[in-house]
Amino acid sequence: MSFGSASVRPSTQAPCPCGGGTFGECCSPILDGAAAPTAERLMRSRYTAFVIGDAAHLERSWHPRTRPDEVVADDGTVWHGLVIEGAEEDGDAATVTFRASWRQHGIDAELRERSRFVRRGGRWVYVDGDVG
Numbered sequence: 001m002s003f004g005s006a007s008v009r010p011s012t013q014a015p016c017p018c019g020g021g022t023f024g025e026c027c028s029p030i031l032d033g034a035a036a037p038t039a040e041r042l043m044r045s046r047y048t049a050f051v052i053g054d055a056a057h058l059e060r061s062w063h064p065r066t067r068p069d070e071v072v073a074d075d076g077t078v079w080h081g082l083v084i085e086g087a088e089e090d091g092d093a094a095t096v097t098f099r100a101s102w103r104q105h106g107i108d109a110e111l112r113e114r115s116r117f118v119r120r121g122g123r124w125v126y127v128d129g130d131v132g
């Protein structure tokens, strides 16, 4: 994985990039390696990892079967926000539906995805998702 630049983390009192509260109470502990209590919290922490360029967290929270060899984050991407539309958990499987928007090279873009997660060894990991 390559991000081209070191990750820049917000202060613990700053709003979390995912919109879930202060960074110190929201995604920071999960980025530091704490197990996400729910698949939604893992989803939020992965969005935040994209925003701040934390490739290690993206790699660690991705199922080994579906994890790409390399994730390239474009430095020209400005993330606008995350909206969680719904989350369902059934035992060790979960789905989270979200919308994420960003601006890249002057063009606004939005992704809506229904993501699948599984819990392996007590930790939620991202498997894959259906776009649309």
Ligand SMILES: [Zn+2]
Residues within 6 Å of the ligand: 016, 017, 018, 019, 020, 021, 023, 026, 027, 028, 044, 045, 048
């Ligand atoms: Zn967060």
